[in-house]
Amino acid sequence: MSGALKGAEIRVERPAKTLRELALDKVREAIVNGYFRPGDRLVERDLCAQLGVSRTIVREVLRHLESEGLVANLPNKGPIVAELDLAEAKQIYEIRGALEGMAARLCAERGNPNIVSALEASLQSIRDCYRDNNMPGVLSHTTAFYQTLFTMVDRHVAWGVVNLLTVRINHLRSMTIKTERRGIEGPAQMAQIVDAIRRGDGEGAQQAAMDHVAAASAIAEAVLSAQKPAE
Incomplete structure (x- = not known):
């Protein structure tokens, strides 16, 4: 058996979605479906517990949702679900x-x-x-x-x-x-x-x-x- 073939047999396939992507989907869905409502605070510690992921992933998710306009980061308050304008x-x-x-x-x-x-x-x-x-x-x-x-x-x-x-x-x-x-x-x-x-x-x-x-x-x-x- 060739080395190339052996390598192909043990290659780890990349999962369809990363943990970060799955967490992003969940929080986005929760906002769009009204589980989190406009003005609600998005507390990192609580999201970590609810999603079962690290604070690093939660922060990345919140930054991404901010770029989509679903999250706003307010001074002295932190991330909230953005108000519909x-x-x-x-x-x-x-x-x-x-x-x-x-x-x-x-x-x-x-x-x-x-x-x-x-x-x-x-x-x-x-x-x-x-x-x-x-x-x-x-x-x-x-x-x-x-x-x-x-x-x-x-x-x-x-x-x-x-x-x-x-x-x-x-x-x-x-x-x-x-x-x-x-x-x-x-x-x-x-x-x-x-x-x-x-x-x-x-x-x-x-x-x-x-x-x-x-x-x-x-x-x-x-x-x-x-x-x-x-x-």
Whole structure:
């Protein structure tokens, strides 16, 4: 047996995710899903105990989440869950509306039935998750819906821009999807996007996508405005 072959047999495979990455996923998920709420202090000692990781990893996780806009580091207070800012939220929805409207129009103009099938599959999963009160699932399948919208028409750069905002977008979505009737109205609005794409109606698809974002923006604005007096 050759030395090269022996080396291959004993090579240690890198795990799918490092401990730091797993801890990052857990804390990000806890913030997005509302386990940690805006303004909550993130005490390193407590996080170490809850996650079962070292303080070094916790500090790296908090720094990363600060770069994503989910954590703020306040003088004399330390890390807290960042407050959702209304002005910033409006900008995020403006970007979403422009890019998602463009992607929907291109999907309609492409005339590819595989796009419709993929979108319908994600939409059905979203409905199923709403029915089961599985809000993390709603977020996951909604992201998949929009990833299809962009990548099936080769708009990977635009998806990259949206994906950079996905954490903040999901932070807002985690708030809007829990509001009354959103589990009915949200999927119905997304179905209008799919229907327009199926018909090859580019203008209709673009408008439906922008209307869906506008509805979400209005809900977010109402919720965030209502929270202000309590702050």
